[in-house]
Amino acid sequence: MLTYTFSRREKVLMVFLAIFLILVVWYQFVFTATQEQLADLTSQIDAANDQIVTDTLKIKKIDEMEDAIAKYKAEGTVPAVVPEYDNVQALMASLNAVLSGTADYDMTFEDVAVNESGLVQRGVQLSFECGSYEQARSVLDALVNSGFPCSVDEYTITDNEAQRSGNARNAGSGSGTKQQPFSVDVHLTFYEKGNDSVPADVAQATGSASGGNDLSNSLG
Known part of the structure; x- marks a missing residue:
């Protein structure tokens, strides 16, 4: 081995x-x-x-x-209680009531959209003129507290008197279009509860009106 x-x-x-x-x-x-x-x-x-x-x-x-x-x-x-969709008629009547004391106001309703929470968002662009800064702030407060839930996305308050004075100094003339002392531009988003009546594409035609006319029946 x-x-x-x-x-x-x-x-x-x-x-x-x-x-x-x-x-x-x-x-x-x-x-x-x-x-x-x-x-x-x-x-x-x-x-x-x-x-x-x-x-x-x-x-x-x-x-x-x-x-x-x-x-x-x-x-x-x-x-504020969130209203059911479609609240545009009541909203327009409320906005008209708030803006009735202003001059040359204009409202533009944007297309609606549905957010992740299922709430319908209705954007509204507003512009108006008024006699004082205090009145401008008072109108803005009234818009926010109109009874319909909303958010103020942005706003500007323009002192037309100061702007006219500057333009007059630069141009050497005081002539121009007659305006109220203050102009306001504000964008708000109003909220509504989504329901079965919300269109599948959530498209809403844009409507606008100006001059202080009653808009309650101008949009459907």
């Missing part, structure tokens, strides 16, 4: 080979699997943290709304 005796060098090489094979198996089946589990756990932790942040913001928003409601109740303010 033949026997073979491994040399010291061969024994060392076999030991290193065995260790290498063990490391390969450990890396393939232990380390890699552990890393994948860690990555999955990290992803779950990140998702949980994102959800916590979202929930925290929601809770903060709810707290702010509750504080605002409590403040309004303490002041005796009646909260």
Whole structure:
């Protein structure tokens, strides 16, 4: 029977080979699997943290709304009720009533759109002239507190007297179109509850009117 005796060098090489094979198996089946589990756990932790942040913001928003409601109740303010779509007739009548004390007012109704919450948004561009800055602010306040929920997207109040004075100095003449002392441009978005009567394409023809005419029956 033949026997073979491994040399010291061969024994060392076999030991290193065995260790290498063990490391390969450990890396393939232990380390890699552990890393994948860690990555999955990290992803779950990140998702949980994102959800916590979202929930925290929601809770903060709810707290702010509750504080605002409590403040309004303490002041005796009646909260505005979101009307059902299509509220354009009642809205136009309300805006006409608010603007009736101004001069040369103009209203332009934009196409409606439905936001992510299912609320119908109705943009309205308004312009009017009035006799004082205080009246301009009073009309703006009345528009916001007209009874229909809305947001003021932007507004400008122009001092026509100062503008005319500057133009007269530059042109050397005071002639020009007669204007009220102040002009106001404001864009508001009014909100309505969506229902089955909202068109599939939520398209609404743009309507406008000016000069203080009653617009209650000009749009359908």
